Amino acid sequence: MSVKTLKINGVDIAIEEGATVLQAARQAGVPIPTLCHLDGVHDVGACRLCLVEVSGTRKLLPACVTEVAEGMEVQTNTPKLQEYRRMTVELLFSEGNHVCSVCVANGNCELQDVAIQVGMDHSRFTYRFPDRAVDISHPQFGIDHNRCILCTRCVRVCDEIEGAHVWDVAQRGAACYIVSGLNQPWGEVDACTSCGKCVDACPTGAIFRKGSTTGEKERDRAKLDFLVTAREKHEWTR
Amino acid sequence: MDKIKFATVWLAGCSGCHMSFLDLDEWLIELAQFVEVVYSPVGCDLKHYPDNVDVCLVEGGIANEDNLELILQVRRQTKILISFGDCAVTANVPAMRNMLGGAEPVLKRAYLELGDTSPQLPYAPGIVPELLDRVLPVHEVVPVDIYMPGCPPPADRIRATIEPLLHGEMPAMVGRDMIKFG
Amino acid sequence: MDLTELLDVGEAHRAAQKATRVHCCTSTGCRAASAMEVFKNLKTAVQDAGLEAEVEVVGVGCMGFCGRGPLVQIDPQQALYEEVKPEEATSIIDTLQGGTTPALKGDLQHPFFARQVKIVRQHSGKVDPESIEDYISVGGYRSLYKAIYEMSPGEVVDEIIASGIRGRGGGGYPTGLKWATVAKMPGDQKYVICNGDEGDPGAFMDRSVLESDPHLVLEGMAIAGYAIGANHGFIYVRAEYPLAIQRLQKAIQQAKKYGLLGSQIFDSPFDFKVDIRIGAGAFVCGEETALIQSIQGGRGNPIPRPPYPAQSGLWQCPTLINNVETLANISTIIREGGAWYASIGTDKSKGTKIFALTGKIRNNGLIEVPMGITLREIVEEMGGGVPDGEVKAVQTGGPSGGCIPASLLDTPVDYDSLVAIGSMMGSGGMVVMDQDTNMVEVAQFYMEFCRGETCGKCVPCRTGTVQLYALLTKLLKRQATQADLAKLESLCHMVQETSLCGLGISAPNPILSTLRYFNEEYQELLQPPAYLNGKVGHGQVTVSQ
Ligand SMILES: Cc1cc2nc3c(=O)[nH]c(=O)nc-3n(C[C@H](O)[C@H](O)[C@H](O)COP(=O)(O)O)c2cc1C
Ligand code: SF4
Ligand code: SF4
Ligand code: SF4
Ligand code: FES
Numbered sequence: 001m002s003v004k005t006l007k008i009n010g011v012d013i014a015i016e017e018g019a020t021v022l023q024a025a026r027q028a029g030v031p032i033p034t035l036c037h038l039d040g041v042h043d044v045g046a047c048r049l050c051l052v053e054v055s056g057t058r059k060l061l062p063a064c065v066t067e068v069a070e071g072m073e074v075q076t077n078t079p080k081l082q083e084y085r086r087m088t089v090e091l092l093f094s095e096g097n098h099v100c101s102v103c104v105a106n107g108n109c110e111l112q113d114v115a116i117q118v119g120m121d122h123s124r125f126t127y128r129f130p131d132r133a134v135d136i137s138h139p140q141f142g143i144d145h146n147r148c149i150l151c152t153r154c155v156r157v158c159d160e161i162e163g164a165h166v167w168d169v170a171q172r173g174a175a176c177y178i179v180s181g182l183n184q185p186w187g188e189v190d191a192c193t194s195c196g197k198c199v200d201a202c203p204t205g206a207i208f209r210k211g212s213t214t215g216e217k218e219r220d221r222a223k224l225d226f227l228v229t230a231r232e233k234h235e236w237t238r
Numbered sequence: 239m240d241k242i243k244f245a246t247v248w249l250a251g252c253s254g255c256h257m258s259f260l261d262l263d264e265w266l267i268e269l270a271q272f273v274e275v276v277y278s279p280v281g282c283d284l285k286h287y288p289d290n291v292d293v294c295l296v297e298g299g300i301a302n303e304d305n306l307e308l309i310l311q312v313r314r315q316t317k318i319l320i321s322f323g324d325c326a327v328t329a330n331v332p333a334m335r336n337m338l339g340g341a342e343p344v345l346k347r348a349y350l351e352l353g354d355t356s357p358q359l360p361y362a363p364g365i366v367p368e369l370l371d372r373v374l375p376v377h378e379v380v381p382v383d384i385y386m387p388g389c390p391p392p393a394d395r396i397r398a399t400i401e402p403l404l405h406g407e408m409p410a411m412v413g414r415d416m417i418k419f420g
Numbered sequence: 421m422d423l424t425e426l427l428d429v430g431e432a433h434r435a436a437q438k439a440t441r442v443h444c445c446t447s448t449g450c451r452a453a454s455a456m457e458v459f460k461n462l463k464t465a466v467q468d469a470g471l472e473a474e475v476e477v478v479g480v481g482c483m484g485f486c487g488r489g490p491l492v493q494i495d496p497q498q499a500l501y502e503e504v505k506p507e508e509a510t511s512i513i514d515t516l517q518g519g520t521t522p523a524l525k526g527d528l529q530h531p532f533f534a535r536q537v538k539i540v541r542q543h544s545g546k547v548d549p550e551s552i553e554d555y556i557s558v559g560g561y562r563s564l565y566k567a568i569y570e571m572s573p574g575e576v577v578d579e580i581i582a583s584g585i586r587g588r589g590g591g592g593y594p595t596g597l598k599w600a601t602v603a604k605m606p607g608d609q610k611y612v613i614c615n616g617d618e619g620d621p622g623a624f625m626d627r628s629v630l631e632s633d634p635h636l637v638l639e640g641m642a643i644a645g646y647a648i649g650a651n652h653g654f655i656y657v658r659a660e661y662p663l664a665i666q667r668l669q670k671a672i673q674q675a676k677k678y679g680l681l682g683s684q685i686f687d688s689p690f691d692f693k694v695d696i697r698i699g700a701g702a703f704v705c706g707e708e709t710a711l712i713q714s715i716q717g718g719r720g721n722p723i724p725r726p727p728y729p730a731q732s733g734l735w736q737c738p739t740l741i742n743n744v745e746t747l748a749n750i751s752t753i754i755r756e757g758g759a760w761y762a763s764i765g766t767d768k769s770k771g772t773k774i775f776a777l778t779g780k781i782r783n784n785g786l787i788e789v790p791m792g793i794t795l796r797e798i799v800e801e802m803g804g805g806v807p808d809g810e811v812k813a814v815q816t817g818g819p820s821g822g823c824i825p826a827s828l829l830d831t832p833v834d835y836d837s838l839v840a841i842g843s844m845m846g847s848g849g850m851v852v853m854d855q856d857t858n859m860v861e862v863a864q865f866y867m868e869f870c871r872g873e874t875c876g877k878c879v880p881c882r883t884g885t886v887q888l889y890a891l892l893t894k895l896l897k898r899q900a901t902q903a904d905l906a907k908l909e910s911l912c913h914m915v916q917e918t919s920l921c922g923l924g925i926s927a928p929n930p931i932l933s934t935l936r937y938f939n940e941e942y943q944e945l946l947q948p949p950a951y952l953n954g955k956v957g958h959g960q961v962t963v964s965q
Contacts, residue, residue: 045724046878048918060917065724087914091883099331100420101324101389112419121385121417122327122377124907125887129336129372150876169719169876172702174886176876215420313951380951381903 006072015068022050022063025076032076033085033114035092035149035203037064040228041156047149049085049114052076060084086118087125094125095174097132097146104144105205106215111149132177137187140194141209145177148206154178154198161227166192178206200224242404243292244273246281246322247312249305250332250373251298255323256280258390259295265397272404289315293403295322295386295396299329300374304367313380318403321382322396324389324419326375331389333373341369385411387419421679421686423565426556429678433553438476440516442466443493443545446479447631448663449624450489454506458490461509469513478554481632483545485532486624487784488524493545500526531801532783537764537790539772540748544632549667552674555635561680563754567643568688571754576647577603580750582758584770589615589706589743590820590847591922592769592835598740601730602648605738612644612653613715613734613741617699617706619658620818621869623849625774626744628786630657630664633748634671638694640747642681643754645692648740653692656711658699668696703819703873707921708733708741710875721877722921743847745774765791769834773845779815779852780806789833796829799852809854813937817846819866819873820926822933823859842933844926859938860945864892866930874923881924884915888931895945902946909935 002017008030015024020043025032035047043064050063055073060081063074075081092111100106132145155167155178166189170179181189198207200219208217230236248256260280262269275281276288287308294316300306313319324330335344350357360366376382386399395416402409411417444459462477483491488502492512501512501523511521528534538544547554555561567576581596602610614637618626630637641653657665672694675681683691697715704710705720712734714720733739749771753761762770769791775798778784782804789798795814799805813823822843824831831837835845853862871885891908894900912928912935919925935942 044877045920048878048880048920051918062724062920083910084914084918087911088879088918091879091887093328094887095883097334097337098328098419099334101330103420106420107418116414116418119412119417121387121411122321122375122382124377125911126378126890127329127333127336127375128886129333131337131339149879150882169721171876172704173872173874173876173882176882310951380949 004068004070004072006068006070006074008074009076017068019068020064021052021054021061021066021068021072021074024068025052025063025074030076031117032063033117034064035110035114036151036153038153038157038201038224040224041153041160041201044152044156047151048088051081051084053078053081082118086120089115089118089120090123090125092149093120093123094127095130096148097129102214103147103205104208104212104214105147105217108215108217108219109205110203130174135180135186136210137185138192138194139187139210141186141196141199141207143178143180143186143207144205146206147204148178149204150176150178151203152178153201153203154207157197157201157224161224161231162193162195162197164191164193164195167198197224241274242272243276243288243290244269244281245275245277245287245291245294245312245316246279247277247287247294247296247308248279249296249298249309249326249376250301250329251323251325252331253279253297254390255295255297255325255388258323258388258393259396261393262397263393265393269400269404287311287315291316293318293320293400295320296326296376297322298325299332300370300376300379301332302367302369306370306379309376309379318383319376319380320384320386320399321376322386323391324387327377327385327387328419329373329375333375336372340371345369384409385417387417389420423569423686426561426565426686429553430557430559433557437557438474440471440475440497441495442475442477442513443480443483443495444477445481445483445489445491445545447482447628448661449482449486449628450491451663453489453503455490457506458492458504458509461506462492462513465510465513468510469517471513471516475513475516478548479550480546481544481549482541482628482786484536484541484787485526485783485785488526491526491545492523495546498528500528502526530783532785532787532804535793535797535802536788537772538788539752539761539764540629540636540745540774541632541786541788542752543636544628547633549632549634550670552635552671552678552680555633559755560635560751561639561675563751564639564642564646564680565686567646567754568686568690573603573647573649576643576754579754579758580647583749583753583761584758584765584768585746585749585753585761586769586835587743588745588749588773588847590817590844592845595742595746598730598742599644599647602650602738602740605731607738609652609735609737610648610650611734611737611739612641612648612650613708613711613729613739614641614653614655614744614747615706615708615711615741616655616657616661616664616744617703617711618661618744618847619703619706619873620820620847620849622778622851623776623818623847625776625786625848627661627664629744629748629774630661631667634664634668635675636748636751637744638668638671638675638681640750641694642685642692643750644740644742644747646690648738650740651691651693653694654697654715654734655694656697656699656705656715658705659701660699665696665698672696702875703869704875704921704923707923709921711741712739721875722923724920745848766832766834768836773833773848775848775850777803777850777852779850780809780811780854780857781852782807791834792832794830794832795824798833798850799829803852806852806854809856811852812855812857813853813859813862815843815851815853815862815930816849817844817926817929818849819869820844820922820929821846821849822929823853823862823937824933825937842929842936844929859934859941860892860896863931863934864889864896867892867927870923870927874927875921878918878920878924880915881919881921881927884911884919884924885927887911888915888928892931895942898945898947900946901949903949905942905946
C-alpha cells in the first residue's frame, strides 16, 4: 500500500493512498465539522460543512469525498470557510423547526454541536417555520420531520448496513422530505425490521425512540461501528 | 463613577429567562453596585422605558403590537441590546404558532376549536394587544448587539455575558457554555 | 450497406424528387400556430391544381423564424411565406402558375437570415425529418462511413481536437479533450450519452435540432461511439418534447433498417446501438451526473465530481456525455475537416452557436451565428431591435447566466468574453429586455426558477435559493434595508462557492450580474429600518461597544 504525504494547516501528515482529506484531518486531530458524513456508509458530500481550501484550486473541496494527493496543501479553517460554515448552519436552522428546549435530542444533537463549533449564536436568515409532519405510526420509533436536516444518513444506513431500504428522499428542493416505504406511514412499511439503526444514525432529534422525552435521546453509535468493522475487517470486537 | 443604566424587558417569553436571572443569587447584590435598574419586571417599578439606557436584556420574541412598540422604543433608547434567551434569539416555543400560518388560524384554534364553554374570539381593542401574524425573533425587527441563547440561559451564562460589560468590554459569546441553544 | 449502396439510396431519392418542393414547417413552434392545417391544405391545393407531377409538399423541421410561424418556403424559387393562414394555402400554390397570394412574403435577404452561418441547422427546414432517404440524399451518413473506413478512432479524435469545438451544453469544455479522455480510459464497456434535457426556460435550440434533423444527431453519436470505443449510446430527451421523441424513434428504426445503427454498421466490425431515455421532468436532470443517475433508474441527484463521467459514468463505465448541438456538429467536422471548422469563430471559441432570440425584440426565433459576432449585431441587425423602444439589457445563459447591460452590446459572443462580463454562453437562451424591465424582478424570476428546481441534496442550494428569493421579494415589497442588501450579496457568494453542482454554483449569477450593472435599481428599493421611525436615512444605529 502506498502512502501519500500532505500538509493540513501547515502540519505534515502521511496517510495511505485512497484515504480522504477528512480521514487525514481526523488522524491529525484537526477538527472539521461534518453532518452528512457517517463512518461506515458511503459519502454524499451534501451538507458542505467539511469544505476545505486546497492550494492550486479556487474551488472549495468537500473533505469527505476528496482523496488525498501527494504534496497537497489543505487549509481547514480560513476566515472564508468559517463564515461559510456558519452560514450553512444558519441555513439549516432557518429551514426546519428547531425548538431545542422541547427536543428529544437537546444536549445530544450533532446539529447543536456543530452550531457551537462554528460559533453560531443566532441565525441571520429568516426562520421559515415550514409546516411539516410527525409520524409515530411505528410501534417503537417516531420521525419528526420538523427536525430533519435531510442529511440522508438514515437512508444510507438502512440501505447499506441493514439492507432494508425503508427510507428515501421524496420531492425536490424545499419540498424534500424523508419518505418511508412507498410514501406510507413508517409503521406500515413491511421492509422495516425495527433494528433501530436509523435512530442511531440520525444526527438530530428527527428519528427517536418512542417514550423518550426532552433531552432523553441516546444513540448507540458503537453499534454501527461494530457492524461496519465486523463486515469490512471481519473483526468481531466492540 | 456613574452607574450603568440597566434594563430588562419581557416580551413573548415564559419569564423563565427572568427567573434564571434571579438565579444569579448573591451576584445580584454585586451587580447592583454597578448598575442602576431603570426598567425591569423583576428589578424596579418604573413604568416608562427611559432614554439613554446602557444595557438592556430582552426576553422573548415579538408576538403582538405591544411587543413591537416596546422593542422599537428599546432599540432607539438603548446602547447595548441583548437578545436574552432562545425566545428572543429564535422566537422559540411561542413561534410554534407560526407553523399554523398566521394569527387568525391560531386564534380560531385556541378560542373556538379548543374552547370548552362558550367559545368566542377575544375582542378588546386597546386592552388586549393585537397578535402579529408571526412571532419574530428580536433581531428580525431591530439590530441586536449581543445574542445569549439558552432556554433559559443558565445563571452562569448570564453572569459571563454581563460581567465584562461592567468593565467596558464585550463578552466572548463562544463555546458550549455560552451559546448552546435549548 | 456499403458506400455505393448509400450513394444509390441518395441518388434514387433525389431522382424521385419533384422539381418544385414546397417546404412547410411541421415542428412544435409552427404547429402551435396551426401549421398542420396549412400543411394539409397545401397538399390538397397541389392535388386540386393537378400539379402532383412537378410539385411536392414536404413537412420539414424548423426554419428559424419561429416568431412568424407557420413558415412555408418554396424551392428552388426561394419564396418564403410567413404567418401563413390555412386558407392562404390555395393561393400560395396558385403562385406557381402565375397567380397571386395575400400571404405575407418573407425576406430571405434580411440580416435575420443573411447573417446566419448554418452548420448544425444546415438541413433544418430543407429535409423531411421523418425520412432517412431525405437525409441520405443530402450526404447523410457519409461522415460515419468516412470515419469507419478511412480513419482510425484516434484520427477521429484528433480531427475533433483540431476543430477546437467546445461543449454547447453550457460549460464550454473542449469536446476533443473529453473524447480523448474517454478514449484513453481502460475498460471494454463505454457509453455515449446525448444530453437533450434542455431545461433552461426559453431555450428550444436542442428541441429544434432533434425535431428537424434527428439523423444528424444520431450520426454524430455513432461517430463518437466509434472514436471512443463505445457500442451503446443513450439519448436523454426531456419528456416535454413528444415530437422530438417520436421523430427520434422513427429515425433510429430507419437507421437500423439500413444497417447504419445496430450491429456491424456498414458491414464493419463496429456495433453501435442507440436507446432513448425520457427525462424525469427536472431541470437538474440535465446536469451530467444527475442525468446518469436518472438513466440508471435512480433519483436524479447530482453526485460529487471527481470521478468525472469520463472516468466513471453510466454503471461505473467510462462515459462520454455531450449536448445535442455539440453532437450535431460532428458529422460536418468529419466531412469538412477540423481545420475548416476551426476557421470559423474566434481564437478560443470555434464554429457557430444557435441562440433562441426572444423577449422584447422585433424578430424572434432561432438563429445560428458564428462565434465572435457581437451582441449588437445579433440584437440590432438580426433581431431588428426593440419595437418602439431601446434595449436595456440582454440576458444570456438562462438561470445560470447574467444580464448584460446595453452599454456592453459590442461584446463578442464567445465563451470567455461572456464569462468576463459576468454572464455565460449557456445553452443558447438570449432574452432581450427593454427600458420598462425591472431588473430586480428579473433576478427574482430566475431565482424563483432555481428555488423550484434545486434537487434539494446540498444545503446551500436547497435552502440558500429560498432565502435569496425571500430577500429579493422583501426588496420588491420595499421592506428591505441596507443590511438586507448586504446579506443578499454575501449569500450569493456563499451559494456560488459551496454548492455541490452547477445548478447551485450558477444560481446566484442573475442576482450578481444585476447587482453589478443595475445597482441603482436595488438601492432605490431600500427603506430605512423601522426602529428609526423613518426619520433617519439608510444608516445603522451606532452601538457603543
Ligand atoms: C443544472 C444543470 C443543467 C444542465 N442542463 C443541461 C441540458 O439541459 N443540456 C445539456 O446539454 N447540458 C446541460 N448541462 C450541462 C451538462 O452537465 C454537461 O456539461 C453537458 O451535457 C456536457 O456536454 P457538452 O460538453 O457537449 O456541453 C446542465 C448542467 C447543469 C449544472
Ligand atoms: S434536532 Fe437538535 S437542533 Fe434541532 S431542535 Fe433538536 S436539539 Fe435542537
Ligand atoms: S431523519 Fe435524521 S438521519 Fe434522516 S435525513 Fe433527517 S436528520 Fe438525517
Ligand atoms: S447544487 Fe442544488 S441541484 Fe446541485 S446538488 Fe446541490 S441542491 Fe442539488
Ligand atoms: S460531511 Fe462532507 S459534505 Fe457533509
